[in-house]
Amino acid sequence: AQKGGYEHFMLKEIFEQPTVIGQTLNVYYNAATGRVAMPALPFKLADITHVTIVACGTSYYAGLVARYWLESLARISVDIDVASEFRYREPVMKKGGLTIVISQSGETADTLAALRYAKSAGQHTLAIVNAPESSMSHEAEATLYTHAGPEIGVASTKAFTTQLTVLACFALALAEAHDTMDEAEMARLTHALAEVPARVSEVLHHSEAIEKLAAKIQHATDMLFIGRGTSYAIAHEAALKMKEISYIHAEAYAAGEMKHSPIALIDEAVPIIAITPHDKLFEKTASNIQEAAARGGRIVVFSDAAGIAQL
Numbered sequence: 001a002q003k004g005g006y007e008h009f010m011l012k013e014i015f016e017q018p019t020v021i022g023q024t025l026n027v028y029y030n031a032a033t034g035r036v037a038m039p040a041l042p043f044k045l046a047d048i049t050h051v052t053i054v055a056c057g058t059s060y061y062a063g064l065v066a067r068y069w070l071e072s073l074a075r076i077s078v079d080i081d082v083a084s085e086f087r088y089r090e091p092v093m094k095k096g097g098l099t100i101v102i103s104q105s106g107e108t109a110d111t112l113a114a115l116r117y118a119k120s121a122g123q124h125t126l127a128i129v130n131a132p133e134s135s136m137s138h139e140a141e142a143t144l145y146t147h148a149g150p151e152i153g154v155a156s157t158k159a160f161t162t163q164l165t166v167l168a169c170f171a172l173a174l175a176e177a178h179d180t181m182d183e184a185e186m187a188r189l190t191h192a193l194a195e196v197p198a199r200v201s202e203v204l205h206h207s208e209a210i211e212k213l214a215a216k217i218q219h220a221t222d223m224l225f226i227g228r229g230t231s232y233a234i235a236h237e238a239a240l241k242m243k244e245i246s247y248i249h250a251e252a253y254a255a256g257e258m259k260h261s262p263i264a265l266i267d268e269a270v271p272i273i274a275i276t277p278h279d280k281l282f283e284k285t286a287s288n289i290q291e292a293a294a295r296g297g298r299i300v301v302f303s304d305a306a307g308i309a310q311l
């Protein structure tokens, strides 16, 4: 593995994302038909009525995003837990459910133990794994690989976004099997999925602006990340990365929870990082941002053009 001219592996892997997301889409999305295409699985997607997701760290947060997708698109009930809790809490599992374990390495001990527990509880099992030939891919009933290539950086980046890519395709395949989406919505989402590599490239073109922005808040010792829906899950992953990479204390909150106490922390020393694309929850998060600004908080907003125009 070479750094390819980048300062460190994490940076290289961040910039590899458009390529590896594209590689992963090539496996689970058929550009000719414009539809997602799952490989043959040893269980019928139409028979799956409950999903349990178990993982650790960043992989867990990919699962947290997927919970929203599986519930809203495929109308499937979803439980999710971190593997280090799941494996010891003796969860009650209804036979015939599907347990999805997510892991870059395929070797994380708690996640592997959770997979074994789910099997012993009569669950179908699916591993979403990056490393080939791992314990999880050997032990799960089926494996969907993320095609991120080796992730050398300890901080997960491209493994996370390719996990999301596989999970998005899987959620759409489940929705198709359960007939929960109309054709127009399915076409809109698969088209959006196919555009992800190009969109990620666009974001990476802003790297200088992002660096300047980071410089403005680099001396903060605490940060709050807020969002709603899938952006709440992303806020968790962002806070994890801030702690892991910058050694800055960071917490994630559901934006709607701010008023239930964390708002007391807000002052100009604690930047609020709001993740809020212009989706159905945008107005709600925008009003939480205003509340934080009224308390003197310094706000950094990650949104899209439509969102920024409205703030």
Ligand code: M6R
Pocket: 056, 057, 058, 059, 060, 102, 103, 104, 105, 106, 107, 108, 111, 154, 155, 156, 157, 244
């Ligand atoms: O290999 P795994 O995905 O099972 O690893 C789980 C976590 O240790 C991992 O996601 C960790 O949180 C990230 N490397 C942090 O960036």
